[in-house]
Amino acid sequence: MNHSTLMAIAALFAASCLVRIVPALVRVPLPGSLQRCLERVLPVAVFINFALYIAYSEISRDPLAASLSMLLVAGLALLTRCGLISTAVIGTAAYALLLYL
Amino acid sequence: MMQGSELEWTQGRSSVWRRVAPTALAIVPVSLLFGVLAGRSDWSLLEVALIGVLGFSGSGQFAVLPLEQSGAGFFTMLLVTASINSRYLPIAFTTAGRLPRPWGRKVLAAHMLGDEAYATERDQDGPGTVLLIRASIFLTWAVAGVLGALLGQLLPAQWVGAEVNLGYPASVVLMYLSMSQLRGRLLQVRQRWLPLLGAVTLCLLGAWGLIQWLGPVYFWIPSVLLATLILTWAKL
Secondary structure: OOHHHHHHHHHHHHHHHHHHHHHHHOOOOOOHHHHHHHHHHHHHHHHHHHHHHHHHHHHOOOHHHHHHHHHHHHHHHHHOOOOHHHHHHHHHHHHHHHHHO | OOOHHHHHHHHOHHHHHHHHHHHHHHHHHHHHHHHHHHHHOOOOHHHHHHHHHHHOOHHHHHHHHHHHHOOOOHHHHHHHHHHHHHHHHHHHHHHHHHOOOOHHHHHHHHHOOOHHHHHHOOOOOOHHHHHHHHHHHHHHHHHHHHHHHHHHHHOOHHHOOOOOOOOHHHHHHHHHHHHHHHHHHHHHHHHHHHHHHHHHHHHHHHHHHHHHHHHHHHOHHHHHHHHHHHHHHOOO
16 A cells, blocks of 8 residues: 555544544533533534535635526525425525537 | 433434435545545545545544645644644534444544534434444544545546535535524523524624635634634523
């Protein structure tokens, strides 16, 4: 095996230990209000940032097609009972169509 | 007699697979693409399998490819990948309570945390369900990467065009899952929708500003902290 490839694999594994494994193992006793914040507020904060990050990543690549398609997907997920697969098909088709036009 | 976690594991397995299958399928093209690119950079199948299993990070894996090619050192690659994946810090912290109790399984489940798994999981999911969701996505990612490396050896170079956005379906799935999670969580406080809508708008504006200022890698921690402060202030 190539030495530099092994280093890349080791770096990614070390990063996983730092950002995924250690935070999951370390439990700190917290006061009630902070515990409530972690369980209720923090996940909402993460998902808001997550949605924006996904949209930003795609919009910076194809501004018009990705903006309209992502808005469509967000709207379908928030306002309708449309399922995951149908929304994924509609969103991807809209993106492809807008790119083609 | 079956223990609670075993019962959950056995009875819910098919419904969990139905839940996780679309997400797992959506990441296949991205992982295939990584495998193709790694194969073209002279990575062996074993190396592609190892990075999928030990590294398991979409953006991180794509980032180390050029770094490895340019001869970057271990700490450079660690800094870059840890920064890219820093979003997992709050996610890992908030989902730690869902993980299996035995130490080995807990470490394994924590390592298999990914964006797609986080968006698929629900608060009420037990450890067996969480492990199954994470393992399904994790194994799909690793196997698709190896298949991609195999494909890369077979496909003519000009067929792998950089202009095709193979990751878009995965982004659509992630957006849908994030919005569904937000809808579920915010509906619990729908009687106070107006101040909450204002708070969410403020969070989005703040996050957008921080992305512009710090970039999409380093905005995560300050932006999540800012959103937490705003939402706490809005009494979520």
